[in-house]
Amino acid sequence: MTDRYVILDRxxxxxxxxxxxxxxxxxxxxxxxSLEAIALLNRHGYKVVVISNQSGIARGLLGLAALEAIxxxxxxxxxxxxxxxxxxxxxxxxxxxxxxxxxxxxxxxxRFAADTxxxxxxxxxxxxxxxxxxxSESAGAKAILVRTGKGEKTLLNHPQLNVPIFDNLxxxxxxxxxxx
Numbered sequence: 001m002t003d004r005y006v007i008l009d010r011x012x013x014x015x016x017x018x019x020x021x022x023x024x025x026x027x028x029x030x031x032x033x034s035l036e037a038i039a040l041l042n043r044h045g046y047k048v049v050v051i052s053n054q055s056g057i058a059r060g061l062l063g064l065a066a067l068e069a070i071x072x073x074x075x076x077x078x079x080x081x082x083x084x085x086x087x088x089x090x091x092x093x094x095x096x097x098x099x100x101x102x103x104x105x106x107x108x109x110x111r112f113a114a115d116t117x118x119x120x121x122x123x124x125x126x127x128x129x130x131x132x133x134x135x136s137e138s139a140g141a142k143a144i145l146v147r148t149g150k151g152e153k154t155l156l157n158h159p160q161l162n163v164p165i166f167d168n169l170x171x172x173x174x175x176x177x178x179x180x
């Protein structure tokens with residue numbers, strides 16, 4: 001059997017988002033139930049990968065060392081909740097950089113698929129923004145929207161979205177494992 005993956009956005013999906021950006025481990029706070037959701041996915045045989053835009057790097061708001069420290073905290077707290085994050089892919093570029101990796105482009109999804117030999121059409125992808133949904137759909141993944149983070153605003157501005165919608169990551173994870 002091949003590995004099964006779930007792709008998660010970070011800010012607004014796993015952790016509380018901030019318009020001022022998450023710039024330090026101290027500012028990184030999990031959304032209630034999100035780490036338990038990762039553990040639930042793992043218990044049902046899913047590996048979890050994070051794909052995240054991190055334009056705070058391009059904007060000079062944080063460096064790679066701070067980002068690595070934030071991700072170390074995220075992994076440590078996830079492990080304490082009984083879960084594991086297999087890999088983290090991030091785009092360090094700004095919105096005006098002509099990169100292929102910044103969502104809504106699907107470059108990081110394609111890199112992940114190539115690295116793991118994963119069929120994205122069999123892979124769920126959970127996020128809180130239109131960019132997340134667009135990147136998921138462009139890559140051929142099964143997009144899911146959560147209402148946390150920018151999710152409510154995304155729904156308000158794009159009521160025509162035709163994807164499964166859940167209140168939070170734990171509800172989305174419960175849906176995913178019910179399908180396996």
